């Protein structure tokens with residue numbers, strides 16, 4: 001058992017604003033200190049307004065310039081090490097909203113170097129697994145979000161959650177031994193780093209997509225990413241199970257300060273309530289002789305029960321913003337940390353016997369004991385040795401005879417049948433070796449040997465038949481496997497071809513096969529669905545659209561503009577070019593690797609040749625110990641090989657790091673794309689409803705003004721209505737005339753620049769003009785239907801367009817049919 005107090009670290013968020021006066025001293029022998037000096041006028045707002053200096057102790061305080069790597073090395077790595085050893089571990093970030101909790105735990109979404117504790121810990125854990133060949137490790141991952149006292153499973157892979165409530169709800173259960181179980185929280189096995197990172201990405205995407213207006217940017221929810229580790233020695237029934245919780249708590253801002261009302265206030269109260277219960281638990285734990293700890297008051301404290309005052313190595317990161325307006329919140333974060341530092345945990349090695357492995361081991365022991373018993377009591381086992389037994393024994397005898405070590409023993413266990421069989425084998429071998437010399441020299445021996453020989457022949461005949469049967473089965477399986485591989489390749493090729501058409505971000509051939517499969521599993525657009533979008537449009541829009549549902553033509557165009565003006569666009573482009581650069585670097589490194597491998601092979605050949613030559617010379621000169629003689633050529637070749645091997649290894653290291661970076665960049669891009677989609681849809685629906693509102697008002701007015709209008713203008717689909725960024729006016733289409741000048745829904749309505757209330761402003765584009773991505777404007781109308789419509793001269797009508805390709809085609813067909821009918825009926829009736 002390891003007793004220790006919860007470790008507390010401080011991290012100060014970089015600021016460009018005027019910072020409060022504070023000082024960090026990491027040189028102190030007993031840890032570090034953080035001191036705030038608050039001027040008297042500011043101090044008035046605090047509980048103790050007489051004080052001007054507030055000094056707090058931490059294990060270490062990381063000032064503004066500290067990077068993510070240092071945070072991982074100092075804070076998370078030691079916890080990860082104890083988890084690898086079999087102890088539970090928790091790292092949690094606490095601090096006011098915007099102080100850098102998510103940045104510290106998960107990381108920033110823009111740069112690879114901004115990776116937070118979670119991805120870095122995953123990389124570290126999997127690296128440790130691969131380096132420790134004496135142990136078998138298995139890892140499972142869960143990702144829980146707690147919001148308003150309700151748990152949600154973030155690893156829901158259905159990708160359908162648009163609200164938090166769509167995610168599976170997690171319920172907390174307690175068994176009679178007071179162990180907490182989380183029902184509905186999925187535990188996903190991850191065999192390697194990439195799978196684990198994909199799970200993190202899935203959880204973060206769900207976290208982002210499912211964020212409600214009330215829950216923006218995770219401010220008001222707690223997120224717990226957990227790695228469940230299992231470690232055992234091969235063949236051993238003893239397993240060590242440990243858990244690592246990486247926790248991003250909700251913002252700790254005090255409600256009175258936030259000035260909230262309504263739903264937000266309820267929410268803030270919930271959060272505050274759960275953080276309040278967390279504080280209560282922490283106070284109770286820091287007090288001596290407190291028997292009752294109120295863990296059950298909230299879901300958060302129930303889940304983190306082991307991490308606080310239990311069986312866990314726990315570390316807290318207090319995140320702080322030091323600009324002057326945040327100083328009181330930072331001081332209260334420090335106060336909270338001081339209390340946390342008093343809590344003592346007792347971490348125990350979570351070692352247990354795996355029942356399944358234990359049963360298997362006990363069964364083996366029973367068999368062995370039975371055999372021993374039979375041997376001691378002289379009881380003979382009369383069942384025959386199986387073909388496998390015989391083969392194994394023959395191999396054992398061969399190994400025994402081949403081993404030059406005189407101490408090497410033939411261990412057969414306490415089974416007399418095996419012992420006798422081996423003896424008979426040995427005898428046959430000896431007799432064989434004696435060959436003709438002793439053959440038939442003694443009639444009795446000879447007949448015994450013949451008897452044994454016959455028995456052996458019978459056995460081998462028997463086993464030959466079995467072997468044939470097995471060979472046949474093997475062939476059958478081989479053919480099955482070949483067929484399956486062929487099918488798989490075909491499937492994979494189909495998927496890759498489709499993915500390659502649409503995904504140029506991930507089209508790099510050097511990307512890992514796993515990432516390729518990630519791309520191929522994305523929903524793809526149907527062929528031909530892009531016919532009216534320019535090639536350029538198709539390229540980029542499709543890249544972004546891979547995640548979401550198919551968009552109509554107008555929406556695609558609007559999306560194009562939206563992408564261009566989105567705040568994340570530059571970051572995405574930067575990451576894309578970085579990805580390309582890294583992929584190119586990977587290609588170069590691969591080439592270097594191949595060259596290095598070839599050089600090593602060549603050098604080895606030369607060395608081999610040299611050795612042969614020397615051996616041949618020595619043989620001619622009858623020179624026996626030539627191998628010990630110094631040969632400068634050989635020495636030089638060996639040196640070269642070693643150098644090449646070193647270079648090879650270092651290139652492999654580089655490649656591995658590059659691969660991780662590429663995978664991370666791909667995930668960042670995916671996340672940005674998802675965000676873009678989400679933002680676009682939000683903005684689009686806002687625009688649609690606002691246009692609908694204004695158009696319906698205007699339509700009502702126009703109706704009153706033109707009672708004789710035959711074709712009724714549609715509220716939201718008139719040519720005057722324009723999807724954001726999409727052509728809307730009929731200015732360039734003289735065939736379509738405005739029946740109601742001045743009416744907002746009429747065709748004469750000029751370009752209306754729609755500026756989103758949220759999201760980037762979009763530029764207006766003239767009707768019939770297709771604006772390509774590079775900004776060139778062409779005169780072609782956006783679709784053939786439109787051209788046809790123009791030529792049918794639908795005068796004095798406003799054609800409603802919905803933006804949905806199918807629906808719009810139906811409307812146009814209807815209009816054309818009507819036009820035909822009217823022209824047949826004659827102009828008089830029109």
Ligand SMILES: Nc1ncnc2c1ncn2[C@@H]1O[C@H](COP(=O)(O)OP(=O)(O)OP(=O)(O)O)[C@@H](O)[C@H]1O
Nearest residue numbers: 013097098099100101102103108217218219250251
């Ligand atoms: N150490 C840092 N270096 C650079 N940027 C940072 C750092 N810490 C935080 N940021 C930036 O500050 C912003 C807010 O950080 P973050 O979202 O991590 O805060 P938070 O404490 O998790 O907030 P919330 O409680 O609302 O979830 C982000 O844009 C983030 O990238």
